[in-house]
Amino acid sequence: MNRYDLVVVGGGAAGLFCAGIAGQRGLRVLVLDHAKTLGEKIRISGGGRCNFTNRESRLENFLSLNPHFPKSALSRYSPNDFIQLVRQHKIGFHEKHKGQLFCDDSAQKIIGMLMQECSLGRVSIHHPVVVQTIGKTSQDWQINTDQGIFMAPHLVLATGGLPVPAIGASGFALDIARSLSLPVVPPRPALVPLAFTSTEFLGMEELSGLSLPVNIASGEQGQGYGHGSFDEDLLITHKGLSGPAVLQASSYWQEGDSITVDWSNGQDLSKLFDERQVGAKSADAVLALSMPDRLAKWFAQSCGLSGRKWAEISRAQRESLVARVQHWQVKPAGTLGWKKAEVMLGGVDTRSLDSKTMMAKNHPNLYFIGECVDVTGHLGGHNFQWAWASAHACAMSLG
Numbered sequence: 001m002n003r004y005d006l007v008v009v010g011g012g013a014a015g016l017f018c019a020g021i022a023g024q025r026g027l028r029v030l031v032l033d034h035a036k037t038l039g040e041k042i043r044i045s046g047g048g049r050c051n052f053t054n055r056e057s058r059l060e061n062f063l064s065l066n067p068h069f070p071k072s073a074l075s076r077y078s079p080n081d082f083i084q085l086v087r088q089h090k091i092g093f094h095e096k097h098k099g100q101l102f103c104d105d106s107a108q109k110i111i112g113m114l115m116q117e118c119s120l121g122r123v124s125i126h127h128p129v130v131v132q133t134i135g136k137t138s139q140d141w142q143i144n145t146d147q148g149i150f151m152a153p154h155l156v157l158a159t160g161g162l163p164v165p166a167i168g169a170s171g172f173a174l175d176i177a178r179s180l181s182l183p184v185v186p187p188r189p190a191l192v193p194l195a196f197t198s199t200e201f202l203g204m205e206e207l208s209g210l211s212l213p214v215n216i217a218s219g220e221q222g223q224g225y226g227h228g229s230f231d232e233d234l235l236i237t238h239k240g241l242s243g244p245a246v247l248q249a250s251s252y253w254q255e256g257d258s259i260t261v262d263w264s265n266g267q268d269l270s271k272l273f274d275e276r277q278v279g280a281k282s283a284d285a286v287l288a289l290s291m292p293d294r295l296a297k298w299f300a301q302s303c304g305l306s307g308r309k310w311a312e313i314s315r316a317q318r319e320s321l322v323a324r325v326q327h328w329q330v331k332p333a334g335t336l337g338w339k340k341a342e343v344m345l346g347g348v349d350t351r352s353l354d355s356k357t358m359m360a361k362n363h364p365n366l367y368f369i370g371e372c373v374d375v376t377g378h379l380g381g382h383n384f385q386w387a388w389a390s391a392h393a394c395a396m397s398l399g
Contacts, residue, residue, distance in 0.1 A: 002030070002148065002149075002150050002151070003151045003152065004027075004028045004029060004030045004124075004151070004152040005022075005027040005029065005152060005153065005154060005398075006019075006022050006027050006028070006029045006030070006152055006153075006154040006155075006156065006398060007029075007030045007031075007032065007141065007143055007150055007152040007154070007155050007156070008022075008029065008030070008031045008032070008158055009031075009032050009033075009131055009134075009143070009155070009157050009159055009172070009173075010031075010032075010156075010157065010158035010159035010160060010172075010173070010370070011031050011032075011033030011035065011038040011039070011125060012033075012039060012041055012042065012159075012160050012370065012387075013039070013042055013114070013370065013384060013387040014158040014160075014369045014370025014371070014387040014388075014390060014391040015033070015156070015158030015159075015369075015370070015391070016031065016038070016039070016114040016115070016117070017114060017388055017391040017392070017395075018156055018158060018369060018391035018394050018395045019031045019118050019121065019123045019125075019395075020114060020117030020118045020120065020121050020123060021117070021121070021391070021392060021395035021396065022121065022123075022395040022398050023118060023120070023121020023122055024117070024120055024121040025121075025395065025396075025398070027121075027154075027398060028122075029118075029121060029122075029123045029124065030123070030124045030125075030126065030150060030152070031118070031123060031124070031125045031126070031127075032126050032127070032129050032131055032143065032145065032150070033125070033126075033127040033128070033129065034127070034128055034129065034130055034131070034168060034170075035127055035128055035168050036127070036128045038111065038115075038125070038127060039110075039111035039114070040167040040168070041160065041167060041169075042107055042110055042111050043107050043108060043111060044107070044164070044167070045384075046102050046103075048106060048107055049102040049103045049104075049105075049106065049107055050102065050103050050106075050107030050109075050110045050384075051096075051100050051102050051380060051381040051384065052082065052086065052093070052101055052102070052103065052110050052381060052384050053079045053082050053083065053381045053384055053385045053388070054079060054098075054099040054101065054380050054382050054385060055079050055080075055083075055095065055099035055101065056079075056098065056099035057074070057078075057079050057377075057381065057385045059071050059074060061377055061378045061382045062074075062375055062376065062377050062378070062382065062386065063190075063225040063226070063251055063252070063345065063375070063376045063377075064225075064350055064374050064376070065185055065224075065225070065349070065350070065374055066349075066350040066351050066374070067226075068355075069350040069351075069353070069355050069375065070355075070375045070386065070389070070390075071355070072355040072356050072393065073355065073356075073358070073386075073389040073390050073392070073393035074385070074386070074389045076389070076392065076393060077388055077389040077392035077393065079101075079381075079385055081388075081392075082385070085113070085117075086110075089109075089112075091103060091104075091105075091109045091110070092104035092105060097380070098380060099380065099381070100380040100381050101381060126145075126147060129145050129146060129147050130145060130146040131143055131144070131145050131172070132144045132145060134155070134176055136363075137151070139153060140152060140153050141153070141154070141155035141366065143155070153365055154365045154367070155365065155366050155367070156367040156368075156369060156394060157172075157173040157176060157177075157366075157368050157369075157372060158173070158368075158369045158370045158372070158391070159173040159372055160173075160370060160371045160372060161187065161343065161344025161347065161371040161372060162187055162189075162338050162341075162344050163338050163341040163342060163343055163344055164338070164339065164341075165338055165339065166339070169338070171187065173347075173348065173368060174187065174347060174348065174372060177360075177368065177372075180360070180363055180366070181362075182349070182352050182360055182362070182363070183348075183349035183351070183352055184346070184347065184348055184349060185346040185347060185348075185349050185374040186346050187344050187345065187346035187347060188335075188344070188345050188346055189250070189335045189336075189337055189338055189340070189341030189344070189345070190250060190251040190341060190342070190343050190344060190345035190376050191247040191248070191250060191251060191341060191342035191343050191379050192247065192250045192335040192336055192337070192340050192341035193237065193239070193240060193241065193242035193246060193247070193250070193335065193336045193340055194240050194241050194242075194246055194249075194250055194253065194259070194332040194334075194335055194336075195239050195240040195332060195333050195334050195335065195336055196240040196241070196330065196332055196333050197333045203298070203302075204236060204298065205236075205237075205238050205239075206298075207294055207298060208236055208237055208238040209235075209236065209237075210235070210236045210292055210294060210295060211233055211235045211236075211243060212233065212234060212263070212265075212291060212292055213231065213232070213233050213234075213245075213265045214231075214232070214233075214234045214245050214261050214262060214263055214265050215229065215230070215231050215245075215261070215265050215266055216229070216230055216232070216234065216245040216246065216248070216260070216261050216262075217229040217249065217259065217260045218250075218252045218253040218257065218258075218259040218260070219249075219252030219253060219254065219257070220257075223254070224252070224254050225251065225252055225345070226252065228248060228249060228251065228252035230244075230245055230248040230249060231245075231265065231266070232244040232245035232248060232379075233245055234246055234261070239336065240332065240333075240336075241332075244379055246259075247342065247379050248378060248379050250335060251345055251376060251378070253332065255334065258329045258330060258331045258332075259329070259331075259332065260327060260328065260329050261328045261329075261330070262326045262327065262328075263290075263291055263295065263299075263325050263326070263328060264290045264291065264325055264326055267290050269290060269322050269325070269326065270322075272289050272290055273286055273289070273310070273318070273322070275310060275311055278310050279309070279310055279311035280309060280310075280311065281309065281310055282300075282307055282308060282309055283300040283303075283305040283306065283307070283308050283309075283310055283313060283321070284296050284297045284300045284306055284307065286310045287299055287300055287321075287325070290325070291325075299321070299324065299325060300321075302324075303317070303320070303321050303324060305317065305321065342379070342383075343371060343376055343377070343383050344372075344376065345376045346376075347368075347371065347372050347373050347374040347375075348368045348372055348373050348374060349374055350373060350374050350375065353368060353373065356393065356397065357393060357394060357397035358373070358390055358393055358394040358397075359394075359397070367394045369387070369390040369391050369393075369394050370386070370387045370390055370391065371386075371387070373390065375390070
């Protein structure tokens with residue numbers, strides 16, 4: 001039997017970061033993980049370059065059924081704090097889009113940095129190891145594994161969520177929470193492409209591969225995670241819709257609801273389609289002033305106006321066409337599931353956790369951090385920022 005001050009179950013972004021900080025604060029720390037190779041989700045993130053944070057990350061970039069919960073942790077560990085650490089480790093990085101920061105080289109640099117931080121804190125890391133059961137004695141948490149029993153007064157669960165099962169993702173932390181009667185918000189895939197039936201998609205699958213900037217909106221204020229609206233690129237695929245715009249909208253979308261797409265991305269079509277300028281052009285050509293030719297032809301055909309001159313189309317038909325372009329509503333059949341999702345929506349209900357320490361209110365010295373908590377960020381480095389911030393809040397509370 002081995003006794004530590006802290007056992008962290010989960011050797012991903014949040015778990016390793018928490019362990020490193022706690023170790024450097026003088027605690028004797030053990031990390032347990034079932035994976036043969038640590039940090040796989042970090043390694044594959046950002047196309048292999050790890051979008052490790054976002055300069056503009058703020059509370060509005062996060063979803064939770066308890067929306068103010070992330071505020072405390074996020075305010076006490078900012079993107080600039082993590083950027084300073086990255087610079088200390090001499091890792092080159094660049095800003096790609098809307099505050100998103102990526103490694104110049106490989107995501108392995110971030111994994112290496114986390115491992116170095118753990119090394120500085122003399123953290124012990126055991127992997128691969130199977131955690132069989134977790135129990136509580138009068139003073140300690142008891143973690144029974146296939147490599148023996150480990151004891152510690154403090155236990156952190158940082159096992160992530162359900163996306164990308166191929167790299168070993170699981171609902172372990174959620175199972176432990178339920179076993180201890182902690183409420184869990186039902187998990188579902190987020191930042192995930194949306195799928196459509198042939199009826200709903202109306203032949204649009206023929207435009208597969210087409211990408212363009214749009215405004216997209218989904219969800220409703222006061223329901224679920226609320227309403228989200230994004231100006232991003234959309235990609236049409238043979239299965240449905242993808243691209244950053246759709247991934248963002250998917251986090252707010254609820255089964256049975258529609259999404260709304262403005263294919264003109266906010267352009268003033270009344271000026272662009274002025275009859276005095278375009279009267280002799282066909283409806284297809286006029287629409288192509290605001291979108292790719294193939295999509296313009298699809299819209300004209302779907303409204304029965306393909307080939308007709310703009311001047312010959314009635315005002316009512318024009319208004320109907322413009323409304324269709326700018327307020328296109330479609331009901332997805334579902335998402336492409338956990339295999340294609342980047343993150344998990346839902347998780348351990350934050351109302352059962354202390355926002356300053358991440359500790360379970362009814363289970364002293366038990367902590368949940370990172371993706372397993374019901375806090376989900378927007379696309380673009382925000383989920384990593386939550387991993388760092390929640391891990392820091394937890395580690396700094398341990399004495």
